[in-house]
Amino acid sequence: MKRVYNFSAGPAVLPEEVLKEAADEMLDYGGSGMSIMEMSHRTKTFDKVIQDAESDLREIMNIPDNYKVIFVQGGATTQFAAVPLNLMSKNKKAAYIETGNFSKKAYQEAKIFSDNVRIVASSKDKNYTYIPDCSSLAIEPDDDYVYICENNTIFGTKFHTLPNTCGKPLVSDQSSCFLSEPVDVSKYGVIYAGVQKNVGPAGMAIVIIREDLIKDDADLQFPTPTMLRWKTQIDNGSLYNTPNSWSIYVCGKVFKWIKAQGGLVAMKKRNEEKAKILYDYLETSKLYKNGVEKDSRSIMNVVFTTGDADLDAKFVEEAKKCNIVSIKGHRMVGGMRASIYNAMPKEGVMALVEFMKKFEKENLQ
Amino acid sequence: MKRVYNFSAGPAVLPEEVLKEAADEMLDYGGSGMSIMEMSHRTKTFDKVIQDAESDLREIMNIPDNYKVIFVQGGATTQFAAVPLNLMSKNKKAAYIETGNFSKKAYQEAKIFSDNVRIVASSKDKNYTYIPDCSSLAIEPDDDYVYICENNTIFGTKFHTLPNTCGKPLVSDQSSCFLSEPVDVSKYGVIYAGVQKNVGPAGMAIVIIREDLIKDDADLQFPTPTMLRWKTQIDNGSLYNTPNSWSIYVCGKVFKWIKAQGGLVAMKKRNEEKAKILYDYLETSKLYKNGVEKDSRSIMNVVFTTGDADLDAKFVEEAKKCNIVSIKGHRMVGGMRASIYNAMPKEGVMALVEFMKKFEKENLQ
Numbered sequence: 001m002k003r004v005y006n007f008s009a010g011p012a013v014l015p016e017e018v019l020k021e022a023a024d025e026m027l028d029y030g031g032s033g034m035s036i037m038e039m040s041h042r043t044k045t046f047d048k049v050i051q052d053a054e055s056d057l058r059e060i061m062n063i064p065d066n067y068k069v070i071f072v073q074g075g076a077t078t079q080f081a082a083v084p085l086n087l088m089s090k091n092k093k094a095a096y097i098e099t100g101n102f103s104k105k106a107y108q109e110a111k112i113f114s115d116n117v118r119i120v121a122s123s124k125d126k127n128y129t130y131i132p133d134c135s136s137l138a139i140e141p142d143d144d145y146v147y148i149c150e151n152n153t154i155f156g157t158k159f160h161t162l163p164n165t166c167g168k169p170l171v172s173d174q175s176s177c178f179l180s181e182p183v184d185v186s187k188y189g190v191i192y193a194g195v196q197k198n199v200g201p202a203g204m205a206i207v208i209i210r211e212d213l214i215k216d217d218a219d220l221q222f223p224t225p226t227m228l229r230w231k232t233q234i235d236n237g238s239l240y241n242t243p244n245s246w247s248i249y250v251c252g253k254v255f256k257w258i259k260a261q262g263g264l265v266a267m268k269k270r271n272e273e274k275a276k277i278l279y280d281y282l283e284t285s286k287l288y289k290n291g292v293e294k295d296s297r298s299i300m301n302v303v304f305t306t307g308d309a310d311l312d313a314k315f316v317e318e319a320k321k322c323n324i325v326s327i328k329g330h331r332m333v334g335g336m337r338a339s340i341y342n343a344m345p346k347e348g349v350m351a352l353v354e355f356m357k358k359f360e361k362e363n364l365q
Numbered sequence: 366m367k368r369v370y371n372f373s374a375g376p377a378v379l380p381e382e383v384l385k386e387a388a389d390e391m392l393d394y395g396g397s398g399m400s401i402m403e404m405s406h407r408t409k410t411f412d413k414v415i416q417d418a419e420s421d422l423r424e425i426m427n428i429p430d431n432y433k434v435i436f437v438q439g440g441a442t443t444q445f446a447a448v449p450l451n452l453m454s455k456n457k458k459a460a461y462i463e464t465g466n467f468s469k470k471a472y473q474e475a476k477i478f479s480d481n482v483r484i485v486a487s488s489k490d491k492n493y494t495y496i497p498d499c500s501s502l503a504i505e506p507d508d509d510y511v512y513i514c515e516n517n518t519i520f521g522t523k524f525h526t527l528p529n530t531c532g533k534p535l536v537s538d539q540s541s542c543f544l545s546e547p548v549d550v551s552k553y554g555v556i557y558a559g560v561q562k563n564v565g566p567a568g569m570a571i572v573i574i575r576e577d578l579i580k581d582d583a584d585l586q587f588p589t590p591t592m593l594r595w596k597t598q599i600d601n602g603s604l605y606n607t608p609n610s611w612s613i614y615v616c617g618k619v620f621k622w623i624k625a626q627g628g629l630v631a632m633k634k635r636n637e638e639k640a641k642i643l644y645d646y647l648e649t650s651k652l653y654k655n656g657v658e659k660d661s662r663s664i665m666n667v668v669f670t671t672g673d674a675d676l677d678a679k680f681v682e683e684a685k686k687c688n689i690v691s692i693k694g695h696r697m698v699g700g701m702r703a704s705i706y707n708a709m710p711k712e713g714v715m716a717l718v719e720f721m722k723k724f725e726k727e728n729l730q
Binding site for chain 2: 001002003004006008009010011012013014016019020022023024026027028031032033034035037038039040041043073074075076077078080081082085109112113194196200201202203204222223224225226227228240241242243244245246247250323325326
């Protein structure tokens with residue numbers, strides 16, 4: 001059995017301990033005589049799995065009591081629709097901040113439902129290499145929410161200061177930075193994340209919603225599929241239908257792993273250390289460039305390029321031979337991208353930098 | 366490690382061979398050095414997983430070329446909304462046949478989007494213990510489709526003759542009978558199934574759609590979330606966003622297992638044999654009753670009761686001690702339910718009948 005250093009942007013590396021436990025329990029979870037995949041979601045055993053997952057997540061993130069947590073299918077992309085469907089009131093107005101592909105897609109999805117959504121800030125002018133100044137946005141009195149994608153997986157940027165929403169609820173897609181560092185949940189109206197980047201198996205999103213934003217069916221402005229109604233999911237404890245029980249189970253293990261590592265404070269320390277190794281080297285390198293503005297850097301997704309597409313391709317190929325895989329950048333950016341989520345060990349980043357140095361030496365003209 | 370006979374209605378028993386393979390490959394799928402859960406869905410390796418899954422499914426079900434197959438998140442319940450959203454044309458009319466809880470829920474979901482949906486046949490009058498005669502339904506010329514739930518998990522009934530739809534497309538929820546026997550796909554407009562009963566891990570549905578029913582975005586009658594648009598999923602090979610890759614992977618293994626067992630003809634033979642053991646015994650028993658009309662019986666979900674709630678509860682408890690678990694009936698019906706999907710071995714059914722006989726002997730007054 002071999003293991004590689006997997007820099008995939010998602011689905012992505014998971015803690016080896018978690019994988020081993022899942023393998024060990026595959027035929028008999030906790031003495032039940034069956035896999036968690038074979039178990040009714042209405043059993044006491046599964047109920048404990050989902051309850052533990054929620055309470056561990058609440059503990060890790062320090063989620064205030066006036067926020068609800070749901071585990072729902074469809075990934076973050078389904079939430080692109082759920083956000084306007086659940087949050088829009090009569091005037092159906094919302095302000096979006098465009099900092100990359102996923103905030104743009106979320107905006108376009110909202111436009112399906114209303115013409116009154118606007119982009120109030122954008123970093124499109126410089127191909128999303130920075131986070132725009134959001135201290136004074138054109139928020140309107142009847143805006144239902146302000147929307148951001150907090151960490152931009154493709155472009156390697158992150159909000160380090162939250163926008164001034166003029167008191168409107170902030171909705172944040174945290175997919176690629178979820179649980180990477182402590183956040184003050186009380187500053188948000190809604191936080192959501194597809195789990196497949198930093199938490200667990202694809203096919204699920206976690207949504208954290210401030211209670212006062214939860215609408216009764218009668219107050220929804222659109223004919224809304226039941227499965228996309230947050231209140232339905234909340235009222236049924238995420239068990240309105242059969243949930244992605246495997247993902248809940250693995251995510252639950254990852255939450256326990258995070259706690260054992262020292263929680264989000266420890267995660268942040270580790271993640272900043274890992275990112276610093278890479279960024280420090282990139283600053284001194286004569287071959288590679290990271291085009292992101294320094295104060296907009298992501299500590300989860302680090303993008304870089306040699307500036308030469310052929311050389312980039314050679315990098316990706318040769319890296320593979322050194323067990324450094326899934327490092328190719330997104331086609332919108334090109335070059336390379338090292339996604340260094342929670343489960344990427346420091347050794348992986350050090351191995352990458354060693355390889356980068358060797359490759360630089362061999363290929364710098 | 367113990368294994369039980371798991372009669373759960375879903376999530377449900379999976380082939381032990383499949384579970385063992387999944388456990389073995391947990392840290393290193395096919396020499397990739399990572400779990401399938403950690404792998405980008407844009408890799409060649411995962412592409413082969415999803416392509417193989419689709420081609421094996423097409424082979425098993427003999428799906429004609431003019432049908433598309435998609436693997437989508439959200440389970441069958443999300444399709445309750447996707448069906449009207451994708452199939453309704455200008456008049457938004459559809460005919461539903463009500464044979465239990467899930468057809469009723471599908472009907473209610475369609476009512477969210479249109480007042481012009483009707484129940485054209487129902488077995489509600491006898492608590493869904495039979496499939497109504499559907500040879501002459503009040504189908505209207507502008508009905509967009511006729512809807513059935515083909516096997517009723519809770520009530521233990523199944524359509525053995527498809528309704529006469531007067532040429533309208535038949536939409537069938539096959540969740541609890543999917544791949545249990547051969548079907549003539551060409552008789553359907555749309556077949557869909559939540560996979561967690563007879564195929565794989567929860568959190569996914571498989572949808573099979575006749576090409577001529579696939580609408581362009583411009584022809585949709587409602588503001589439709591992108592993730593629920595069949596055409597979007599088809600055009601992107603089920604990879605519009607990150608799919609439930611774990612479920613696709615396990616389902617793919619189950620498809621290969623079905624092929625190795627001899628395909629759907631062999632499945633049917635085995636499933637009929639298993640069901641016959643149970644039904645034959647129920648016919649002779651003085652303690653248990655199966656209230657379902659004989660020609661409406663399901664071969665997947667066999668319901669029975671002693672007629673005494675306390676005795677039923679005692680049955681469930683004592684069965685557990687004999688490693689016969691998840692046999693309690695749904696609260697809408699009470700009593701017991703033995704779900705005997707493809708992966709339930711004949712030995713499991715024989716063990717159940719042995720236990721039933723013993724319990725009958727001990728408890729028959």
